[in-house]
Amino acid sequence: MMRQTSRKVGGKRNLIFIGTLLVLGLIVLLDIYLVDRILEPMGYFYLFFVAVAVLYGVYPLHANRRLTRYYWERTKRHRLSVLGLAFIILLVAVALIGPLLTQDPTRVNFDEKNVPPVGFTIQQSVYDLDTDKFLVREIPGTYQHPLGTDDKGRDLLAMLVSGARVSLQVGLLATLIAILIGTIMGVVSAYFGGWVDQVLMRFTDIMMTFPFFILLVFIIFIFGPSLVFIILVIGLTGWTGAARLVRSEALSLRTREFVMASRSLGASDARIVFRHLIPNVLSSVIVIATLSIPGVILAEAALSFIGLGDPTVTSWGMILNAGQRSLDTAWWVAVEPGILLFLTVLAFNFLGDGIRDAFDPRSQL
Secondary structure, eight states: OHHHHHHHTTSHHHHHHHHHHHHHHHHHHHHHHTOSOSSOHHHHHHHHHHHHHIIIIIHHHHHTHHHHHHHHHHHHTSHHHHHHHHHHHHHHHHHHHHHHHSOOTTOOOGGGTTOOOTTOEEEEEEEETTTTEEEEEEEEOOTTSTTOBOTTOOBHHHHHHHHHHHHHHHHHHHHHHHHHHHHHHHHHHHHHOHHHHHHHHHHHHHHHHSOHHHHHHHHHHHHOOOHHHHHHHHHHHSOHHHHHHHHHHHHHHTTSHHHHHHHHTTOOHHHIIIIIIHHHHHHHHHHHHHHHHHHHHHHHHHHHHTTOSOTTSOOHHHHHHHHGGGTTTOTHHHHHHHHHHHHHHHHHHHHHHHHHHHHOTTSOO
16 A cells, blocks of 8 residues: 555655644644644744755755766855855854844844954044033954944844844745745646646746735735744745746757656556656756745844845845944945845856756866
8 A cells, every 4th residue: 555655646755744733733723723733833944954965855866966066066066065065054054043143133222233254444523421521432343243233232143143133034945945846837728738738837927927016015015024934935036046946948859758657557647747857857846946046034133134034034135224333334234135135146157057057067167
């Protein structure tokens, strides 16, 4: 029975993944109706992300070590992609370890407001009650706040570390949801064709007619901002481009000999889709995912910048919003998150370009 079910869904890996989804769904139902709180909402996203990463990321890389080594050697020849990967690994390490080593990003201390970064000195006018005059004093940067403070005295280093965690959470988790939906929609549409293809692609066309960011702003404005909801909205509305690209590649695969042979041997549609088609479009999916993450990070930063981000977390967009009001007195508040946002987007784009060239047999790497 187990073996037959495994064959129908395309292998043990897919069966384990479906079982994991069912368990997570059961826990969500228990969390809603029976138990006060089993997991935080972000906990479900983390478990889902880990399950996908292990089953469809770590395991295939380990099982096909020779092929992995070959593509890694090709990727290494693209030096900018290696540089981008190094920056992303550093950013992930900072997001994981940084909160343990930095101050509370929400701690307010007006006695230390607008302290510049280390190595810089600013002049401030201070009213002296004794002389009834404004006095000019110099405020140097201190190692207690190496990247300075904002107009409320909050430590910029702690705020940037918190922002890195938020950006990576939204970028990785929302992209994962969008890519999964887009891949399944594209492959199913290409494989079945006919009315299935017409319905799915017309629905995709309708979704693509709405400006992505305006649709995002409209939905969050109605239902309210929260980090979990922002991830869901971006993931559930940002899959259209991936679906189109995956469909175009799957159309050429469905008439290949190995697909026709599987069909003639009596393989189920689900087995052909999950065992043969999806694994053969994974190279394109990886490239699409890597190049989609920067757009998602920018979308979250833009939402926070215009005041529609989660007010309970500190994000780079929120810091930029606070910094643009005090550019003349505390320029570093806006410049530092802007630089980090620029470098993060650039790093993911470099990595995506390198992976794309590594998977492209026509590339001269």
